[in-house]
Amino acid sequence: MKTYNTIIGGKQIIPTNTFEVKNPATEDLIGYAPISTKLEVAEAVEAAKKAQPAWAAMADEERKGYIMKIAEVLTDNTEELATWITKEQGKPLGGPGSMFEMQACVGWTQVPASLDLPVEVVFEDDTRRDELHRKPIGVVGAIAPWNWPLMIAIWQIIPALRVGNTVVLKPSEYTTIGTLEMVRMINEVLPAGVLNTVSGTGEIGAELVANKDVGKIMFTGSNSTGEKIIKGSAGNMTRLTLELGGNDAAIVMEDVNPEAIAEGLFWGAFLNMGQTCACAKRLYVHESKYEAVISVLSDLAEKMPMGNGMDEGVVLGPIQNKMQYDKVVDLVEDAKANNARIVCGGKAKEGKGFFYPITIIADVEDGTRIVDEEQFGPVLPIIKYSNIEDAIKSANRLEAGLGASVWSANVEEAKKVASRIEAGTIWVNQHGAVHPMVPFGGVKSSGYGVEFGVDGLKSVTQSQVISVNKA
Structure with missing residues (x-):
């Protein structure tokens, strides 16, 4: 049975420890997923940090081009990745299932590639001009859930990359292999270090959250884990987007x-x-x-x-x-x-x-x-x-x-x-109809921050004002 690898700095990392991944429909073993070490988490963040300046310095159109290449990779590998979703997560291939999830992956990649965050002139008179620029945050740590494992990973990865951040992604320990395979494929068209993965239980996620070089955490999952992320990131003043429980x-x-x-x-x-x-x-x-x-x-x-x-x-x-x-x-x-x-x-x-x-x-x-x-x-x-x-x-x-x-x-x-x-x-007269152009996020204990559309892109940036004295 095959063992799957993480990607750090563009290289596949052969794990020293693994865990079993089983099909929830049959309970059959389908592969072994890696358990990253604390050192590997640090190395993944360091690789992302090293790659980020060059990625951010690219012309905007060039970065858009890379995102569209990712869309092509997802399109070309839709059937293989959809099969992984079904074997690992359980949803059927057809209908509102795994093929549907992969179509969403493509759409939520193409749309951010089409969006811009132009410089805004927020004030101007005869004496001054104030411009609001959007700058990348740096390294984004993404922690994906098991219910829509590839689609929500894409929701986290693509906006972050689009605006010049680099990413370290941790898939859910329940649905690891398909996500790792998707990132492996995406890495074939990206510069080394722009998108990295770590893998394992919540302890590995906690290591990512606590790393002082991670500027933002994006998490979708339970309220209890969300609260742990808030506490674990507090010492670093890390920015957070949390999409938590619904009911x-x-x-x-x-x-x-x-x-x-x-x-x-x-x-x-x-x-x-x-x-x-x-x-x-x-x-x-x-x-x-x-x-x-x-x-x-x-x-x-x-x-x-x-x-x-x-x-x-x-x-x-x-x-x-x-x-x-x-x-x-x-x-x-x-x-x-x-x-x-x-x-x-x-x-x-x-x-x-x-x-x-x-x-x-x-x-x-x-x-x-x-x-x-x-x-x-x-x-x-x-x-x-x-x-x-x-x-x-x-x-x-x-x-x-x-x-x-x-x-x-x-x-x-x-x-x-x-x-x-x-x-x-x-x-x-509908329920759950999300769209890649429409901001989505919760209030009260369902989290904070939004994803999707222009507001979603802004959420993975930090603002910078350039104020010019005209006198």
Whole structure:
């Protein structure tokens, strides 16, 4: 079985220690991933630091050209990398799965390559001219998650490189190989040291965070790890972009046609088996449409084929890892113990793989674990409300504030409700629809900073004002 390597300074680093990587659908061993040493983390940061001045000094159009070469590499290797995503993360190849993730990788590479951060004249009169310039920060440490391992790595890597930073990337220990392979391929078209990798558990991530030569950390993942990153980086005054947990609320208003919104609601909740920070994770439905919405969602759930993502026709895969699987099971069992109604699913599948059926839970209330804790899996609690004010209050009662959605036949009324929800993005008649031109980030405990678009590029720069005396 093959052992995979990290890349430091353009060279593959053969590991002294490794860990097993298994397919979550079959539990079969698929390869060995490296465990970086503390010295290798330091060497990766040093390689990035050494390469950064020349990378930043390049003409902007030349750096754009390199980014477009990366897009070509991703396009040319889409099938191979998508296969790694399916084998390692579990999502199916087709549908909203691994090929979809790779298409997103390409798009989120091409768009930053098309964007500019021109010099802004922020003030000018007869006596002075003040210009705001955007400068790279230096070395960016990127820590990627396991749910969209390649796509979110690209979200971190590409904007940082685009504006002249260099990067050290640590993939999740649950989905390491595909990400390392992607970076190996990208390195074939980049100058040495511009993009480096380290690998291993959270200890390796902590080493990266604590390194005084890392000017910014970009992290997507859990609140608990986000808090550790804040503490670990504090002594270095490191800039942070943190995209943390969601527990997104979705509000279905009384004027909806349940059949018309069923598919949008379903995939808003169960895209990637619900293992998406911005999935709908608690659904508030007006009492007049409560049973109808439950019915259309459960009908869809029963029709969706689940299995090994490498098999044709599968649209739903396993939960990615045992830790998350156990959490999902525990939350459902707790809901059962508290007299919730299990509309469909609710019982683990037998056999190998971390498969858990799409589970819809009714007759639950705020304050129960299945509502208040982010399940991050294929389970959706549906809560009944009678007054829209109560639904808004419920949506805002938790500290999570990544995304939310409002569903209504009256868009203007939905927008009024949306404006009162405390979240970074509130979608109307859709959920989780991110776009590479549209800033995305959370409020409250869902993190801070934004990604995507011009604002995302600005977030990986530091401002410099040049003030000229005209007299």
